Amino acid sequence: MGMTNDIDEIMRETGGYKPGKAFIGCFDGVGVETYGVDTIGEPAVYHKESKNFHIFPSNEEKVAQISDSDKRLRDKIINYCQNIECFKFIEDKGELNDDKIVICKKDGSKGGVVTSDRKRVANGLYKFLPFYYNGKIYNINFMRFYIDKENKVNCIFKQIQFDRTNIKYVNEDGICYPKTYQNHVNKLDKLIQDNKGKNFCYNPPVAYDDIEGIVEKFIGFVKKCEEYETK
Numbered sequence: 001m002g003m004t005n006d007i008d009e010i011m012r013e014t015g016g017y018k019p020g021k022a023f024i025g026c027f028d029g030v031g032v033e034t035y036g037v038d039t040i041g042e043p044a045v046y047h048k049e050s051k052n053f054h055i056f057p058s059n060e061e062k063v064a065q066i067s068d069s070d071k072r073l074r075d076k077i078i079n080y081c082q083n084i085e086c087f088k089f090i091e092d093k094g095e096l097n098d099d100k101i102v103i104c105k106k107d108g109s110k111g112g113v114v115t116s117d118r119k120r121v122a123n124g125l126y127k128f129l130p131f132y133y134n135g136k137i138y139n140i141n142f143m144r145f146y147i148d149k150e151n152k153v154n155c156i157f158k159q160i161q162f163d164r165t166n167i168k169y170v171n172e173d174g175i176c177y178p179k180t181y182q183n184h185v186n187k188l189d190k191l192i193q194d195n196k197g198k199n200f201c202y203n204p205p206v207a208y209d210d211i212e213g214i215v216e217k218f219i220g221f222v223k224k225c226e227e228y229e230t231k
Helices: 007-014 060-081 188-194 211-229
Strands: 018-024 033-036 044-047 052-055 087-090 101-104 128-133 136-147 152-165 200-202
Touching: 007 018, 007 044, 018 052, 052 152, 060 087, 060 128, 060 136, 060 152, 060 211, 128 211, 136 211, 152 211, 188 200, 188 211
Parallel strands: 018 152, 087 101
Antiparallel strands: 018 033, 044 052, 101 128, 128 136, 136 152, 152 200
16 A cells, blocks of 8 residues: 655545644744745655554754654553553553453553655654553553644644544544644534544543643543443
């Protein structure tokens, strides 16, 4: 399947979506660093198998800073979760237990891609934490994707996004990024109802570095999704 950075091919593969921009920081219009990647030759890549977009800051120093920051946050979240009763850490996915929200130690730093044009590894970007529960995957992502009014897929680094995935990849049945970069305040119930049986993304109202808040919101996200599964 492979990867491509050909804009026309990406649009054909996705039904009209194309790479937009990469942002760094809290997207409130103030102090946000922006990297344009919506022109041919800029560092954007589309993964054909997963149907995921990967958009890179042009500055290698920034890539390293984001990677290091995300790694520290992932490790802190993993350590924090180990002390919470509803989580279980396993060595192999063969040990999956539906009574717990499970994270497989082998998957604890999943992610990272190699660009097709520059052949450079961006291992720290796009890593996420996958959790398994009741036959589904619930991911904590450390970057927030959204689709703008021009059908461009944009990415904000150092913001939190959750997703529920019924199959292997969140976009496997079609691009399901939200059409807003803003927090989904009081909208989770509607998102779940509108996407029953489908993959979807959720922008939790929580700060990037709020470990306790991220985990609390994530547990609530999983529980709320599961409540609707039984209705």
